[in-house]
Amino acid sequence: MKPLVVIGFLGSTLDGSKFGPSRWNKWRPSVGITMQEDLRVDRFVLLHGTPHGRLAEYVAEDIASVSPETTIDLRRMDFKNPWDFEEVYGKLLDFARAEPFDPEVEDYLIHITTGTHVAQICLFLLTEAHYLPGRLLQTQPSRGTVSPVGEWNTIDLDLSRYDSIATRFAVASAESQSFLKSGIETRNAGFNGIIDEIEHVALRSKAPVLLMGPTGAGKSQLARRIYELKRLKHQVGGAFVEVNCATLRGDSAMSALFGHRKGAFTGAAADRPGLLRSADKGMLFLDEIGELGLDEQAMILRAIEDKRFLPVGADKESAADFQLIAGTNRDLGEAVASGIFREDLYARLNLWTFTLPGLAERREDIEPNLDYELDRFAEREGQRVSFNKEARQRYLAFAISSDARWTGNFRDLAASVTRMATLSPRGRIDVDCVDSEVARLRKLWLHANAVDDGLASLLSDEALAALDPFDRVQLAETVRICRASRSLSEAGRSLFAASRARRTSANDADRLRKYLTRFGLDWSAVAKN
Known part of the structure; x- marks a missing residue:
C-alpha cells in the first residue's frame, strides 16, 4: 500500500479542548482521524493560522501519542479575512501548486470537516479541479456513544459514475433550453446552438446581452424568456421593463429613460422615475437600441457601468442596478463607422452578441412553430382550431418552399395562423382556407418587396x-x-x-x-x- 497523506485545517473550535484526561472523552476531528483502526495515516499536513499555533502543537502532541507512525507536518497559513473567498482560494491554490504531490507514490485525503465554510468550499473546488490530487475526507462524531474516535468516509467526485446525477443534470439543462424556446421543439441546429449558449450565459453572467436579427425574428420574446428563466432561478427580483427605442424621440427620450423632476420642462407636472429606475433589481430590454440618439447612448453607457444616471432637471443622481438586454436589426458595427452609434457603448454591448436567424433561414422550424401558434390562438380566444390533413400538408409545402418570403418572419407566421383560425368557425382549417391564405401572403410580400419599377400599373x-x-x-x-x-x-x-x-x-x-x-x-x- 502507498503511504497515506491527510491534508486539512486545524479546527480552532472542534479540535480545541481543556488540557487533562477529560479531553479524551471529546471527539476532536483531527485527532480522531489518526485513531481509526481501518485508516493508517502516514503523514498529516495540518494547516493553521498564527493565533492558533499553540493549539496546533497541542493537537500534534496528542496525534503523536495515539499514532506514533504518523508524521505531523504543521503548516502556517494566515488570512487577513478568512471569509474572503478570493483570498482563501488564492492562498490554497498557491499551496497546491507549490506542494510536491506525487499520486504515483502517495495517496491523499483532503479533510473538509474543519476550517471555515469558505475554506471547506475552496478545498472542495481545488480537489474537484485536481489541483489537490486526492479524495475528500469527511468525519463526524459516533452516533449514540461518546467516543474520541468518531466516524469517517470519503466522497467520490467522479460524477460520471453517477448515472442518476448525470441524467438529472441533463434533464434540468434541457428544461432551461426548452423554456427559452417557449417549449417549441425547434429543429434548426444553428438556432438550437445559439439558445444553448444563451442559456449558459443567462445563468452565469450579469453582463449586457446583445440580440441581433431582423424584425420579427423573436428578439423581444427571447428577452422576456431570459428574464423569466433568471427569475425562476432567483437571480432577479425586479421587473422586466421593455422599451422600443424607435418610439423615443427628442426631449421625451431622456425623460422616458432616465426620468425627470417636477418642473424640469413645460408639462413636467410631477416627478417621473423613468424606465431605468423601474428596472432596478430586474431587467431592462432596449429594443432597436440603434435608434437611440448619441446623448442617450452616453447616459445608457454610464448607467450600465456605474449603475447611476442623472434624471432630467435633477441636481442629484439616481441609482438603478439592472441587467441590460439590447436588441437591434441594424449592423451596429456599420453604425459606429457612420458615426451614429457610440463605439464605447458598442464595445460594452458586444461581450455577448447573438444573431437570431429569420424564419426563412429556419424553414425546418415552421412546422413546430405552426403548432405553437395554434396553441396560442386557443389560449387567447378560448377555441381550439386545427388543420385537416390535406390542408396542413398544402400549407407546410408552401411555407417551407422558396416561394414563401417570410419578410416579417414569425410575425407573418403568427398573423397567418390567426387569420386561418379566425376564418374557420367550425374549428377545422380546410384546403380552401389555406389556398386563400397563400394567395394573401403572396400579395402581401409582393407589395412589401415591391419597388416603384413601373410594372404595377402594367401587370396584374x-x-x-x-x-x-x-x-x-x-x-x-x-x-x-x-x-x-x-x-x-x-x-x-x-x-x-x-x-x-x-x-x-x-x-x-x-x-x-x-x-x-x-x-x-x-x-x-x-x-x-
Whole structure:
C-alpha cells in the first residue's frame, strides 16, 4: 500500500479542548482521524493560522501519542479575512501548486470537516479541479456513544459514475433550453446552438446581452424568456421593463429613460422615475437600441457601468442596478463607422452578441412553430382550431418552399395562423382556407418587396407574382427605356445598341415588340403610362 497523506485545517473550535484526561472523552476531528483502526495515516499536513499555533502543537502532541507512525507536518497559513473567498482560494491554490504531490507514490485525503465554510468550499473546488490530487475526507462524531474516535468516509467526485446525477443534470439543462424556446421543439441546429449558449450565459453572467436579427425574428420574446428563466432561478427580483427605442424621440427620450423632476420642462407636472429606475433589481430590454440618439447612448453607457444616471432637471443622481438586454436589426458595427452609434457603448454591448436567424433561414422550424401558434390562438380566444390533413400538408409545402418570403418572419407566421383560425368557425382549417391564405401572403410580400419599377400599373398582381426576379429587373429596365423614347424603333435602338453593331441588318422594333408580347404587353400600353 502507498503511504497515506491527510491534508486539512486545524479546527480552532472542534479540535480545541481543556488540557487533562477529560479531553479524551471529546471527539476532536483531527485527532480522531489518526485513531481509526481501518485508516493508517502516514503523514498529516495540518494547516493553521498564527493565533492558533499553540493549539496546533497541542493537537500534534496528542496525534503523536495515539499514532506514533504518523508524521505531523504543521503548516502556517494566515488570512487577513478568512471569509474572503478570493483570498482563501488564492492562498490554497498557491499551496497546491507549490506542494510536491506525487499520486504515483502517495495517496491523499483532503479533510473538509474543519476550517471555515469558505475554506471547506475552496478545498472542495481545488480537489474537484485536481489541483489537490486526492479524495475528500469527511468525519463526524459516533452516533449514540461518546467516543474520541468518531466516524469517517470519503466522497467520490467522479460524477460520471453517477448515472442518476448525470441524467438529472441533463434533464434540468434541457428544461432551461426548452423554456427559452417557449417549449417549441425547434429543429434548426444553428438556432438550437445559439439558445444553448444563451442559456449558459443567462445563468452565469450579469453582463449586457446583445440580440441581433431582423424584425420579427423573436428578439423581444427571447428577452422576456431570459428574464423569466433568471427569475425562476432567483437571480432577479425586479421587473422586466421593455422599451422600443424607435418610439423615443427628442426631449421625451431622456425623460422616458432616465426620468425627470417636477418642473424640469413645460408639462413636467410631477416627478417621473423613468424606465431605468423601474428596472432596478430586474431587467431592462432596449429594443432597436440603434435608434437611440448619441446623448442617450452616453447616459445608457454610464448607467450600465456605474449603475447611476442623472434624471432630467435633477441636481442629484439616481441609482438603478439592472441587467441590460439590447436588441437591434441594424449592423451596429456599420453604425459606429457612420458615426451614429457610440463605439464605447458598442464595445460594452458586444461581450455577448447573438444573431437570431429569420424564419426563412429556419424553414425546418415552421412546422413546430405552426403548432405553437395554434396553441396560442386557443389560449387567447378560448377555441381550439386545427388543420385537416390535406390542408396542413398544402400549407407546410408552401411555407417551407422558396416561394414563401417570410419578410416579417414569425410575425407573418403568427398573423397567418390567426387569420386561418379566425376564418374557420367550425374549428377545422380546410384546403380552401389555406389556398386563400397563400394567395394573401403572396400579395402581401409582393407589395412589401415591391419597388416603384413601373410594372404595377402594367401587370396584374398574379402576373407580377409569377415573374422571376431576373425577368422583373430586365422587364422594368425595358419599360423605362420605352417610356423615355419617342417610338418603338427608337426604344429598340437604345435597348439593342451593342448587339446591332455586330449585325449587318437588324429590326430592333420587331425584336422589342416580340419581347413585350412575352409578358402580354404592347408598345402603346407601355408608352402611355
